[in-house]
Amino acid sequence: xxxxxxxxxxxxxxxxxxxxxxxxxxxxxxxxxxxxxxxxxxxxxxxxxxxxxxxxxxxxxxxxxxxxxxxxxxxxxxxxxxxxxxxxxxxxxxxxxxxxxxxxxxxxxxxxxxxxxxxxxxxxxxxxxxxxxxxxxxxxxxxxxxxxxxxxxxxxxxxxxxxxxxxxxxxxxxxxxxxxxxxxxxxxxxxxxxxxxxxxxxxxxxxxxxxxxxxxxxxxxxxxxxxxxxxxxxxxxxxxxxxxxxxxxxxxxxxxxxxxxxxxxxxxxx
Numbered sequence: 001x002x003x004x005x006x007x008x009x010x011x012x013x014x015x016x017x018x019x020x021x022x023x024x025x026x027x028x029x030x031x032x033x034x035x036x037x038x039x040x041x042x043x044x045x046x047x048x049x050x051x052x053x054x055x056x057x058x059x060x061x062x063x064x065x066x067x068x069x070x071x072x073x074x075x076x077x078x079x080x081x082x083x084x085x086x087x088x089x090x091x092x093x094x095x096x097x098x099x100x101x102x103x104x105x106x107x108x109x110x111x112x113x114x115x116x117x118x119x120x121x122x123x124x125x126x127x128x129x130x131x132x133x134x135x136x137x138x139x140x141x142x143x144x145x146x147x148x149x150x151x152x153x154x155x156x157x158x159x160x161x162x163x164x165x166x167x168x169x170x171x172x173x174x175x176x177x178x179x180x181x182x183x184x185x186x187x188x189x190x191x192x193x194x195x196x197x198x199x200x201x202x203x204x205x206x207x208x209x210x211x212x213x214x215x216x217x218x219x220x221x222x223x224x225x226x227x228x229x230x231x232x233x234x235x236x237x238x239x240x241x242x243x244x245x246x247x248x249x250x251x252x253x254x255x256x257x258x259x260x261x262x263x264x265x266x267x268x269x270x
Contacts, residue, residue: 018191024194026183027149028115028174029080030108035059042087042102044094050103050126058111059083060103060125063094064136070165071141071266073097074127076150076157082109092255096263099137101135103127113130119193124157143167143266146248148221154227159205166210167262167268170221170247173200173228178221203233211265213258215245238265 012218038045038061048060066074073093075086083102090100105123106113113119132139144163148218151171158166172178175197181186190196203210210233214226223241230239240261245254 024114024116025259027195028107029077030115031080031082031085032100033082033084034076034169035082035084035104035109041084042090045090045100048101048103049128050123050130052122052126053120056106056111056113056123056126058103058106060101060127061090062134063090063100064103064179065097065099066094067097070097070263071143071146072101072131072137073126073143073167073262074131074163075100075102075147076127076144076154077102077105077108078122078150079150081153084109087104089255093262095260098143098263099268101127101131111201116261120134121156125161128157128161138166144261145262146170146171147170149197152199153202155199155202155206156197158208160204162206162208164208166206166208167265167267168212168226169258170226170228171199171229172197172221172225173232173263174198174210177193177228178225181222181225182233189253195261199229201231203229205255206233208267211261212237212241213252213261215242217245218247220247 038047042061045061045063048062050058050060051246077086083104085101090102093100104111104226106119131137131142141164143165144154144158145167147169151168154166175193176188176190212226212230214223216223242254242257
């Protein structure tokens, strides 16, 4: 009996150590492909560089407004790919009348460094600083649009630097919550996580209008996870469930529905 118990404890200890060592490989999936030039991937955009507080230079694309701009959207990407994957979204936002900044975090899109919760927030601050420094951007009319993991980064940034509006696409309440959903056999507890992304603890400090968009068919971040975060957010807020939407708005129809909701929400924000 004691031998079995000792083996069980040993096995649990090994699992905890392995999880601690490997957890970031389960969370971040940078795309190693070369990123094409801005003009080729996103017509009308220009190359931009962001400087982080810890000395990194990050690559980005800025899409100036085609007409009098309603606001500038800061896109905060999910955990996979690079900025070229967000070109269709950025293009749709531009067509809706927004100026757009799309950038890659550290370790993504050929950028130096390795991703972490602390690092991604530094990157988001650098992106905000870049926008605020431009003469053609009104710093009072910057909208944060965070997707999935990027929604957690957007919440953290909004808690300290209030945007005009906070758009969260497929957000989760915390990394521990969504981790337990996907890896129920792993010992996932906030104390065992190197990165926690505790949006549920930060959303109450957000003083900007919040729009949460979720897909009813989303299996990566099920809509009940997004709704939990929405319910914790202060007013004013809106929850939009796309009936046939998945985790990514890959189809033009899904993307158009999301963009229409974003444009309407920003128009109603004063």
